[in-house]
Every structure is written in C-alpha cells, then in structure tokens.
Amino acid sequence: MPYAFDALEPHLDARTMEIHHDKHHAAYVTNLNKAVADFPETGKLPVEELLKNLAAVPERIRTAVRNQGGGHYNHSLFWRTLTPNGGGEPKGALAGAIARRFGSFAAFKEALTKAATGQFGSGWAWLAVDGSKQLAIEPSANQDSPISHDKMPLLGIDVWEHAYYLKYQNRRPEYVAAFFNVINWDFVGNRFDQLAG
Ligand code: MN
Numbered sequence: 001m002p003y004a005f006d007a008l009e010p011h012l013d014a015r016t017m018e019i020h021h022d023k024h025h026a027a028y029v030t031n032l033n034k035a036v037a038d039f040p041e042t043g044k045l046p047v048e049e050l051l052k053n054l055a056a057v058p059e060r061i062r063t064a065v066r067n068q069g070g071g072h073y074n075h076s077l078f079w080r081t082l083t084p085n086g087g088g089e090p091k092g093a094l095a096g097a098i099a100r101r102f103g104s105f106a107a108f109k110e111a112l113t114k115a116a117t118g119q120f121g122s123g124w125a126w127l128a129v130d131g132s133k134q135l136a137i138e139p140s141a142n143q144d145s146p147i148s149h150d151k152m153p154l155l156g157i158d159v160w161e162h163a164y165y166l167k168y169q170n171r172r173p174e175y176v177a178a179f180f181n182v183i184n185w186d187f188v189g190n191r192f193d194q195l196a197g
Contacts, residue, residue, distance in 0.1 A: 007084040011178040013167045021079070024162050028071030028143070035064035047073050051147045070143030074124060074156055081155050083184035090185040094154075094192040101135040108137075109180065115139045116157040116176045127155040127188075133196040152195045155188050 001021055006014035036043035039058055042050065047069045050057055057065045089095065089105045102108035108127075115137050116125035123141040128151040130136045135154075138146060146153045157179050164175035 001079045003082075003084055008082060008182045011181045012082070012164075016162075016164065016166045019166075020158075020162060021075075024160075025072070025075040028068045028075065031064065032068040032072050035061045035068055048147060051145055054148055066148070067143050070145045070148070073147065074143055074145050074153075074158070077153060078156060078158055080187055081184050082182045083187070084182070086183045086185065087181040088185060090189045090192075092189050092193070093197060094185070094189040097135055097192065097196070111137050112157065113173075113176050113180075116159050116179075117173050119159050122160040124156045124158055126151075126153050126157075128153045129192065129196045154191050154195070155183065 001017075004014075005017040005021070008017060032047070033043075039061060042057060042061065042065070050065050050069050051073055054062055054066055090098065095105070098105055098108045102111060112125055112127060116139075119125055119139040119141070121141065123139060123144070125139050126137065126146050128136050128138060128146040130151045136146075136151060138149075138151070140146065145156075157176060159172060159176070164172065168175040168178075
C-alpha cells in the first residue's frame, strides 16, 4: 500500500483500510497460495495469466483461483487507484475518452455510481478497457474481474461490505460518493495510456 492506513481519512477510515489490507487482502493471498500448492506449474504463472484464462487452470482449483486469485489481483489494483490527494477529474487521453464514451465526466460518474450501488451483494463496479480499446462500465459479483472477460480493469469500486461497513454501515451510496474523493486519476490515466494508447 503506497500510503498510511489513515491517509484517506475522512473518506475511507483507517480501521477499515487496515483490516481490508492486512486481513482481507492477506487472506486472498494466503488462500491462493494454498490452492496452488499442489499445482506448481499453475503456481508459477502470474495471477493475471491465470485469471485471463481460467479454463486452463486445473478444474480442482479453478474456483479457488477465480475467487482468491481474483481477490488478490483486484485488491492489488485497488490500493494503487487511491491517493490522499485524489478526486476531481482525469486529465489527458482518459478525459477525452470518457467524454466521447459517456458524454461527460458527470454522466460517467453517474453510470459508475449506479453500477456500484446497484450491485446486489458483494462485488465490484469497474471502469475497464475492452478488446477494442473502448471504455466500458461493468459490475461484477464476488471477486470476478474484467480481466477474465477480455477486458482490462482501470478502476474498481469495491462494494463488499468489508470495504465500508465500519464507517458507513448500510449506507453504500455514501461510501461510493466518498470513494470519488480519493481516486488517483493520475494513476488511472497512466494505466489507460498504457492499455489503450
Ligand atoms: Mn475488498
């Protein structure tokens, strides 16, 4: 994590960030390693490769790799998309792509918010780049990732209750609104440049 647990206060509280990183993310890593322990050929592949082609993962550990590997991959991206001096709007090529695809940043924000608040149960809402290098918004359940659906995630809002319950309880829309205040648009924009430029 490239900042302290309390760095995203008051939007994301320190206790939630600590438990989220040190307990939840850590458990995905531990359980992914357990899953591949008996499959060294699978275990030596990067998690991105496993998730891109789940059908190639041995059937006995495919669900574990999907869930635990997805959890590791999604959270590794999640921490980097946030920053204490975040929020606002993207610049550069990503700003132009959002305007073309969604009409405006406000319309994009509304669509991503709708995906995040509308996801039933645990999951994510993603801004991703598809195979044609076009922007797409998609929700996912559990720890499923756009990378398993031929898309590359740029930004994901974690809407598992573990991401917000201590501070926001059942008020997921408040958490989603606060999330926009800590987005690291420089990071997300650079990622867009690399993936779609
Ligand atoms: Mn999470």
